Amino acid sequence: MDNDKQALATDELSIIPLNNNWYQKLASNFEIIQSYLNKLDTDELEVNDLKNKFDDISGKMNVYDTNMQAIVNILSDYDVPIAIVDGKVVDTTKEGE
Template identity: 70%
Template sequence: MDNNKQNLTTDELSTIPLDHNWYQKLAVNFEIIQRYLDKIDADDLKNKFDDMSEQLNVCETNTQAIVNILSNYDVPIQIVNGKVVDTEEGK
């Protein structure tokens, strides 16, 4: 969207006959929203996501290792669509 054409909807509020109290409430709402936006740190979120992804990979690797060990002892299980399932003997 072209910056010249971007107008805030709130810019149109000045033409509406609203009392001063309403404008104060609106300003407070924006202040509340701004506090939460300030808390959002993209780098921190990325680090948390990377940590969770790494933990998930470790869990998947461990699950696969356990299934492989049990399969070596003829336990009828395997991983299907990311889930450990019982298999019938001989399959």
């Protein structure tokens, strides 16, 4: 599909003599519409692909967060002074101890 906008010949479709020119303009309208429908189909596929990638990354992040929390819990059981604060593993010892 061209980047140039194509105009539909709808303003001329009301002319009553249904000659060959009228049918050509009508066919041209359908060609223009079809090109936009094809573009919409392509865009929908791209959006679905991006959504699937996002869902995959989101799932991996959930696994990462769960694993990180499990590691912190295990280390905390052994009195390692760490915790997860704002999504980051931090040392919980106070300065000067």
